[in-house]
Amino acid sequence: MASHNTMKCGDFRTTYEKDSTIFPTPFSRKMVLASIAFLLIMPIFADSYVLNLSIQIGYYAVAALGLNILVGFTGQISLGHAAFFGFGAFASAWINNSTGIPVFFSIPLAGLLTMAVGLMFGVPAGRIKGLYLAIATLASQYILEDFFGRAGWFTGGPYGAMANPVSIFGFAFDSDQSFFYIVLFWLVLSFVLGANLMRSRDGRALVAVRDHYLSAEIMGINLTKYRIMSFGISSFFAGIGGALFGHYLGFISAEGFNILLSIQFLAMIIIGGLGSVMGSLMGVIFMVLLPEVMEFAAGGLRDVFPSLAHSMTYLKQMSIGIAIILFLIFEPDGLAHRWRMTKAYWKLYPFSY
Amino acid sequence: MTDDVLLDVKNIALSFGGVRALKDVSFSVKKGEVFSIIGPNGAGKTSMLNCISGRYQPNEGQIIYKGKEMIGLKPNQRCELGMGRTFQNLALFNHMTVLENIMVGRHHQLKNNALSGSLYWFTGAQKEELAHRREVEEIIDFLEITHIRKSVAGTLSYGLRKRVELARAVALKPDMILLDEPMAGMNLEEKEDMARYVIDLNEEWGMTVIMIEHDMGVVMDISNRVMVLDFGKKIAMGTPEEVMANPYVKSAYLGEEIELDQDDLNAEANA
Numbered sequence: 001m002a003s004h005n006t007m008k009c010g011d012f013r014t015t016y017e018k019d020s021t022i023f024p025t026p027f028s029r030k031m032v033l034a035s036i037a038f039l040l041i042m043p044i045f046a047d048s049y050v051l052n053l054s055i056q057i058g059y060y061a062v063a064a065l066g067l068n069i070l071v072g073f074t075g076q077i078s079l080g081h082a083a084f085f086g087f088g089a090f091a092s093a094w095i096n097n098s099t100g101i102p103v104f105f106s107i108p109l110a111g112l113l114t115m116a117v118g119l120m121f122g123v124p125a126g127r128i129k130g131l132y133l134a135i136a137t138l139a140s141q142y143i144l145e146d147f148f149g150r151a152g153w154f155t156g157g158p159y160g161a162m163a164n165p166v167s168i169f170g171f172a173f174d175s176d177q178s179f180f181y182i183v184l185f186w187l188v189l190s191f192v193l194g195a196n197l198m199r200s201r202d203g204r205a206l207v208a209v210r211d212h213y214l215s216a217e218i219m220g221i222n223l224t225k226y227r228i229m230s231f232g233i234s235s236f237f238a239g240i241g242g243a244l245f246g247h248y249l250g251f252i253s254a255e256g257f258n259i260l261l262s263i264q265f266l267a268m269i270i271i272g273g274l275g276s277v278m279g280s281l282m283g284v285i286f287m288v289l290l291p292e293v294m295e296f297a298a299g300g301l302r303d304v305f306p307s308l309a310h311s312m313t314y315l316k317q318m319s320i321g322i323a324i325i326l327f328l329i330f331e332p333d334g335l336a337h338r339w340r341m342t343k344a345y346w347k348l349y350p351f352s353y
Numbered sequence: 354m355t356d357d358v359l360l361d362v363k364n365i366a367l368s369f370g371g372v373r374a375l376k377d378v379s380f381s382v383k384k385g386e387v388f389s390i391i392g393p394n395g396a397g398k399t400s401m402l403n404c405i406s407g408r409y410q411p412n413e414g415q416i417i418y419k420g421k422e423m424i425g426l427k428p429n430q431r432c433e434l435g436m437g438r439t440f441q442n443l444a445l446f447n448h449m450t451v452l453e454n455i456m457v458g459r460h461h462q463l464k465n466n467a468l469s470g471s472l473y474w475f476t477g478a479q480k481e482e483l484a485h486r487r488e489v490e491e492i493i494d495f496l497e498i499t500h501i502r503k504s505v506a507g508t509l510s511y512g513l514r515k516r517v518e519l520a521r522a523v524a525l526k527p528d529m530i531l532l533d534e535p536m537a538g539m540n541l542e543e544k545e546d547m548a549r550y551v552i553d554l555n556e557e558w559g560m561t562v563i564m565i566e567h568d569m570g571v572v573m574d575i576s577n578r579v580m581v582l583d584f585g586k587k588i589a590m591g592t593p594e595e596v597m598a599n600p601y602v603k604s605a606y607l608g609e610e611i612e613l614d615q616d617d618l619n620a621e622a623n624a
Binding site: 016017019020055107158165193194196200203204205207208210211212214216217218220221222223229233 | 405406408428429432433437438440444445446447448449453456457458459460461463464465466467468470471472478479483484486487490521585593607
């Protein structure tokens with residue numbers, strides 16, 4: 001059988017540098033660069049519906065990458081990711097509104113602030129594992145939600161907070177077209193950082209903690225440090241994603257950052273592929289586009305079967321649920337795994353042995 | 354072989370509830386030695402190794418390594434002082450490739466962190482990673498696992514996994530390496546290979562080896578000294594020839610009817 005480490009014919013690596021690149025083949029690197037180039041010109045011709053979806057995918061993907069580092073790579077569980085996402089949104093708006101720091105810089109600052117909060121809530125993770133940790137992170141979800149409701153100075157309390165559009169040197173990124181570039185910048189940056197992390201010392205340490213924590217400790221890895229650090233990194237990306245979300249919508253209210261969104265983040269990375277950087281993006285694309293595809297299909301069905309029109313909403317919701325369940329049954333390793341299998345298949349086609 | 358004592362274990366006692374796994378065990382290992390610990394199942398060999406590597410904290414006694422007290426230090430701190438080990442039951446990082454597994458062994462020698470590692474090209478992390486990759490390749494070459502370096506560890510056969518685990522421990526650059534049954538479950542050829550690696554590690558790489566092994570042929574052939582444990586007690590220690598001739602060892606292994614006087618036993622063990 002073709003394993004995913006089958007090397008392409010003619011792909012000779014003559015240095016260790018060439019053997020430790022982010023992308024497995026020069027072709028895949030070129031494809032990704034081409035996709036980024038395409039995305040750079042996309043706002044010129046894409047309509048606002050496509051741009052809106054792309055921006056959604058962008059900020060969710062940054063946050064999902066953070067959760068994947070925590071859950072997929074480190075093997076910790078978090079049911080409070082939406083709260084950190086929300087914290088990032090409020091933090092960026094607050095930094096901008098209270099200090100006048102331009103939004104362009106308040107976004108990374110919000111990431112750092114969220115990281116600090118994540119490190120704090122990550123402390124229990126140094127001691128507990130599995131279901132117990134799930135409950136502890138559930139507590140962080142509710143504590144932060146409560147904080148959003150009460151800390152009027154920070155979040156505007158029940159009235160919510162206004163978030164200014166991103167601006168730098170007097171240029172405001174206030175349209176979908178221009179904001180798209182901000183999201184694209186953070187998306188590419190986050191994924192490059194994430195991919196680099198996973199091929200350097202601390203990324204390997206995180207995976208080691210997940211795979212076999214006892215031998216990780218024998219290998220000189222400080223378990224407590226890396227478990228807490230993983231929460232910090234995860235919250236940093238959640239904060240960035242949240243800040244982008246906030247400045248895109250322009251108005252932030254606490255209701256959206258509930259446990260449902262946390263679970264949705266988990267669904268994204270499970271579908272995309274736990275422990276895969278690109279899987280995080282694939283999962284987000286799937287989860288954002290699925291309802292749209294279902295809406296489209298429902299529209300078509302409505303024309304064919306007018307009698308079903310009033311139950312179409314339920315059918316749509318149910319289909320989304322079924323799609324996810326089928327996914328977990330038939331592709332438990334996620335889209336990233338399926339992608340690798342597909343590539344391996346074509347590499348050897350038609351002689352698959 | 355020099356006479357410097359590298360590891361000095363004094364009067365270790367370890368109990369789990371009512372079970373006394375180790376009772377007053379003392380021994381010392383000299384620099385450059387191959388020191389084997391043998392004994393019947395449940396004798397406390399692995400418990401002893403766990404005490405040295407820090408997974409268990411003994412109830413009593415002292416463990417002095419390179420002149421430093423080890424009790425109270427965590428396994429990762431002991432690792433930084435130059436202690437490496439392998440496990441009896443495989444303990445690889447199953448979802449990582451062989452190469453990544455071994456690179457984890459370089460953890461405490463690498464300097465890049467989450468931030469500088471993420472910025473890979475700009476902070477020297479790349480240069481550092483590649484320099485260590487070069488050294489790791491030497492270990493891979495030495496242990497003859499070049500053909501599987503890109504395979505995922507969880508998919509390998511038992512014998513290969515054992516070898517990868519040894520490679521990972523060697524990557525720590527330890528002064529003392531603890532091997533827990535390195536030859537268990539292997540066929541003759543694999544055992545011969547492994548014995549050769551252990552000898553090379555000792556003689557060429559200059560590592561002091563403490564080894565638990567059940568294969569008496571291997572133990573007697575490659576060890577400088579052997580300690581025998583039975584029911585948590587040290588019943589004999591010495592060169593392989595001395596140990597083989599010891600009546601208490603015969604009794605523990607073969608169950609021969611020898612009147613074991615407790616005082617004699619203690620006198621023998623402390624000699």
